[in-house]
Amino acid sequence: MLKSIVRVKHISVLIFILLFQLVTANLAFALPALKIDNTTNNQRLEGHFKIWHDPAGGALLSDARQAAADDRFKTLESKGSTGSKSGAIWSRFQLHNTGDSPQRLFLEYVDHQLVFLDGYQRNYGNSEFKLVAHQSMLEPFSERLISHPRFVSFVEIGAGETHEFYFRFASDPKGFVYPDLRLWQPDKFRYVQSIEQLGIALLVGGLLLIAIIALVGGFAIKDRIYFAYFFYALAKVIVWPTVLGYTHMYVLRDSFHWSYMSLSGGITIFAGLVFAREFLDTAKKTPRLDKLLWLMIFNSLLLIGAALMRDSAMATGLMTLALLLYPIISVIALRRWAQGSTNGMVYSLAWLILVSGLFAQGLRDLGFVEHNFVSYYWPIVASYLEMIAISLAMGVHLYRLRQSKELAEKSYRHRLETTKEELERVVLERTKELQLAKQTAELEARTDSLTGLRNRRSFFKDAQSMLSSCQRNRQSMAILMFDIDHFKTINDTHGHSSGDVALQTFAASISSEIRESDIFARIGGEEFVLAIRAEIAVAHQSAERLRKVTEHIYVNAGVVQFKFTTSIGIAMIEDDDTIEQVLNRADKALYQAKRLGRNRSMVA
Ligand SMILES: Nc1nc2c(ncn2[C@@H]2O[C@H](COP(=O)(O)OP(=O)(O)OP(=O)(O)O)[C@@H](O)[C@H]2O)c(=O)[nH]1
Incomplete structure (x- = not known):
């Protein structure tokens, strides 16, 4: 009796699952509208939209609507992004205002790598679509409606209304795109934005401080490793705000160009490799691996050249190659560590942190790792931690330098003391000899040599x-x-x-x-x-x-x-x-x- 009840229960669960799958597969827009009200904040649309890939990139809203009608919109399968694709990705979603007052919301794109964003909105069922977002990285920053390193659009939904959206995400001509947006109450958005900027400012300020200390250290100690470190830290001060969009937000407001990112990236890679050569003393200690480092340095110079010439394909290829070669540094650092170098140990750790950051970014862009707070900020934090680890090693280096200087001074003082004593002893001895010689000479001068009497x-x-x-x-x-x-x-x-x-x-x-x-x-x-x-x-x-x-x-x-x-x-x-x-x-x-x-x- 009990057994048959359990069996019936199992069968009904199975039937329910089958029916659910049938319903969800057949509906053109199976995802329900995301409910919003005045408590909606930091709400990601992920899971509430479907996407359609337009490989040519030239599709219009009407084409996207046709694709939706043909049920060509699919759920995003990857965790991170859509991978490096040409053309554009369209996403479709609905928002339903459950509140009794109109909702004005900011829609923030979650990443800083997008080049084009277009958005269309209509009150579900009755009105025509209107353009709510038309943003491009190629446009001067000053023309953005909302000043933010990432694209931010503004939408308004009346009380009780359901609105339908089509958003087009594109990276020209080919790129990584994560078609997700975040909903914000405007005041909360501005608050979080200031916190985020404070965090970035602290990290970049920390890097700048490291750069200044390294420069002062370089002049004080006259050791070129500190100048190399200064150059590396300074390059990082430039690259991160540029990659994250802050350089264009605050400095180059009217002249965006992708090459600035590649250029600052190339310079940072170059500076990092030059510093690694000095820090790990590869020329002397690992001469064969040093040749590989030269190759990487050459590659970074080519990258700088490609960025200056604004050759996008070449720059992308060289940048990928540079990053793929990065693990070589870890091998060199481990080799130096095995040779007993403390710098080797620190650099193995520091480089592991850095590579893990870049790796996380790569995995996220390729769609293997979820696009979230950690995978978004880990690269810059890792880059910062790398510098902190190296700073500690440089501190130890300085401490040892001071210790060996003190030791050298001590032994020099000791030698000086001994030499002084020795000199005093010799002088005393010579003086005695001279006195004796003088006495003898005087005696001889007044003595008769045969008898020893006075002369x-x-x-x-x-x-x-x-x-x-x-x-x-x-x-x-x-x-x-x-x-x-x-x-x-x-x-x-x-x-x-x-x-x-x-x-x-x-x-x-x-x-x-x-x-x-x-x-x-x-x-x-x-x-x-x-x-x-x-x-x-x-x-x-x-x-x-x-x-x-x-x-x-x-x-x-x-x-x-x-x-x-x-x-x-x-x-x-x-x-x-x-x-x-x-x-x-x-x-x-x-x-x-x-x-x-x-x-x-x-x-x-
Ligand atoms: N062996 C030796 N003979 C010396 C020395 N100095 C001088 N004479 C000698 O002493 C001698 C002195 O001789 P003379 O001055 O003629 O006097 P003398 O033979 O002593 O005769 P009187 O003085 O008259 O008793 C000389 O032959 C000198 O050569 C010396 O240092 N050693």
Whole structure:
């Protein structure tokens, strides 16, 4: 029993579905009129219209009406657009005002890519069609009824009335068209428009800020990567408002041309590729892939050329090629990432975001992805996010540059410090050496090299100061002049070197017998002189003592030893004496001593 009830229910559902399909397929205009009233706002017509493709593009309203009568209007099958088609797409729909007052509405075209829009309206069943929209991108922007980057038309429907519409969408000569409109209350439309423009202004302003910072950075750091980044950001500042229609709305109000979009697009692609080369350092790190990048740069230059020459077919082809080649950058970035480059990692991510935006736009235009808020704005947001990601990487780049500069400065300071210390040490060492050399030179200048005693010059200097001091203090001073006896014979007998040893031994022996304050010097070959502070008697005693000391000197000359004696001349200083005068007197006394038989001392 229960089973049969379920079966009957199933059958009735099936019959209902079949009947529904039969009815909907046979009705020329199966879609019911869209109900509107004063609450209608941001209402898309999608699902409430049917379309007809006119491949030649020359069909008039009468042709479209005939197509409708022949049931040639079909439901739009794709999600995004009608795809790239030549000619025009006609859409047909009805609006029914359920309210008790007339409705004035804005009909906004949902995309910015349309070139022509025509619209016809009539009160269903009685009146003739009238033209409610006749817009063209080729017309100056200033002539638009409602100032907006996308086409906006105005319709009015009386209370309780149903109106029938035919809208013609065309992109000349071939293009992507999404035949959809949005209904707005005019005041709400203006409010949403200002919000949208604020959002776009913020994005573009952000890009401009990035461009300025990059430019300042370029001048400050003198790194050309920042200039490349500035150029790229600036190109984006130009391309997005141009593509979205704002450039024509605010700047080029009277001169629309599609080539401006291609030109700004070409420049942006070119700038992006130049920046990618710098940022990823492809010339050095991936030389083979770098050649592909050059190819892409060449393609972007051709695109710029085609846009300047206003060759639409060539520009479209080159732009498509440029976008199709874009994934190569991702490959390069991934390759650089694999090589351990942080820039490579960031760029892989940034480029993925950008390509996803462009991909979304492509899929939407081809009709694979729904035309909605996200698929409409994702490309520009993605393009912006790409710049943010790169900005972060540039920040990191700057931070690292600063760090390595600080490190270099630190090690430079350290090296400087070490070098300074080293220099100071060397200077100190050299100064010491120089002082020592000077001392040695001075010593040599006043020393007799054979005996180590003062030489003649030094004796005169030191004896002079002793003389002055003694004359000042009225002290006695004596000069003892020594001359070794028969020294020539010593030389002749024992050899010159033995004579030298005799002189050295004599000098050492006498030196050890006198006071430190006494001035002893060798002033000639075998002549020595001693200056002492002493009375005449003491001087004489000293001379005798030293003479006796000399008698006991034994000189070792190989197998034989020999002795020698010395004669001494003594002279006392007198007032106003000079050293020479005293020496002369001592010399005379010495001569006396020699004459009297040598080995004796004589007072002058
Ligand atoms: N070995 C050596 N001999 C020297 C040096 N300087 C001078 N003589 C020698 O000393 C000798 C001095 O001789 P003389 O002036 O004739 O006097 P002397 O032979 O000592 O005779 P008297 O002075 O009269 O006792 C010379 O033969 C010089 O060549 C020296 O530095 N070394």
